[in-house]
Amino acid sequence: MAETILSARNLDFYYGETHALKDICLDIPEHNITALIGPSGCGKSTFLRTINRMNDLIEGVRVTGSLTYRGAEIYAPDRDVTELRKNIGMVFQKPNPFPMSIYDNVAYGPRTHGIRAKAKLDDIVERSLRDAAIWDEVKDRLKKNALGLSGGQQQRLCIARALAVKPDVLLMDESTSALDPISTSRIEDLAMELKKDYTIVIVTHNMQQAVRISDRTAFFLLGELIEFGDTEKMFSQPEDRRTEDYITGRFG
């Protein structure tokens, strides 16, 4: 069993009066792909966004309980959020490259964290684009605007952008839901490749996707964690009736 990298204990999350996450206890192992599944509004995205504190941007949110990254509290008052987000990168639902060149998109993170030397940036940009399996498609047009790429390319560019700051964990918030099947499959292959070096947590609506790529799956329903375990086991012999109903498509 791999080492636990993210750990939630009795985690509760509120949007104003709405109790969005209820008493979540969950250990995410290193170098694994963990899938968060469940119907819309079940709290899976909320959970994902508590991990890198993206929810801080929303007014009136409240977190209680414990959520740790490598043993340190993510919501500790003295936590450096920018450092946390450097370690825990995120790829969003819709591709969101900045309206700048492909090169500048990838170099954005390293520059933000103080890397200025051209040679070093060139190196990081190339390696990140290679790791995100898009180098061959863009190497001749690094100075062109990223918005000219196709949706699938844009999303891989966003992955490259996230990898460029050398994160430890990569969060993917339904990162293939806006893409066509071919782009989706490329990104799935990429995720399988990346888990050697990174820990990946994905939110997905697509259960086949969870089966295809994840090692462990967490099923959320109405803000509660219903079941969490080995993906193969969960999809073949779910322990909870509600999990079974959801994965067999009785609701969702």
Added chain:
Amino acid sequence: MRRKLYEIVGRTLLYGCAAVTAGLLLFLAGYILFRGIGGISWRFLSTAESVIHGTVGILPAIKNTVFVILVSLAAALPLGVGAAVYLTEYARNRRFVAAVEFASETLAGIPSIIYALVGVILFCTALKLQKTLLAGSLTLAIMILPTIIRSTQESLKTVPVSYREGALGLGSGKWHMIRTVVLPSSIDGIVTGCILAVGRVVGESAVLMYTAGMSMAMQSFSIDRLAGASGATLTVALYHYAKENADFAVAFSIAAILLILTVIINFSASFLGRKLKELTYG
């Protein structure tokens, strides 16, 4: 049949509105150029008015106008953009923001003579700047501040949340995110605000008569001398010739120059906006 008629009448009315508007503008521009362009010569543009030499020249007015545009923008642009960034990105108190927005909208619409009064009391008297181009420029800066704040704000609001999230998700701090992603994306709107502001500055006369004076004399080209001097801009000069000298030929020539100047400013501002965008986005 009735439906068809209804459509035709509607379309004709709309066409008429557009035609009348365009016609009026074209007539105006054409008439001004027709009456004014003949009086424009190099001598007219490059000399000052002189009773002794019997010349009529508007070089001082052109210099004063450029000075007033540059100084008022230099004062209002950083202040206005800064205030807009604070209001849109940082301010937490919604009622405070709403109050400031309402105030700036109201201020953008009040008659300029009220700004003149404020300028006279604040800059000319209290701050002892007297009737100078500097006092006039600062008063205009206050006048164009609401325009710049509002257009910057509108432009900041159109920057997609996804850009912000992308930057923050990479570990960017808030100000870094604003400086590197939000402001470059809203440069168009800021430039538009500046064009509107410059338009108001070029077109303003009441404020300047009270705060910058009406001197037609030539001042030195140095910034400090110009700042401390009293002088008329093109619009004030136009007023001077039309109203006090009843010299309409000169007045129309100045009007033609103002028209051409405005066109040049608009074109160069949008050119600058495009260039800035290219520069930041590579």
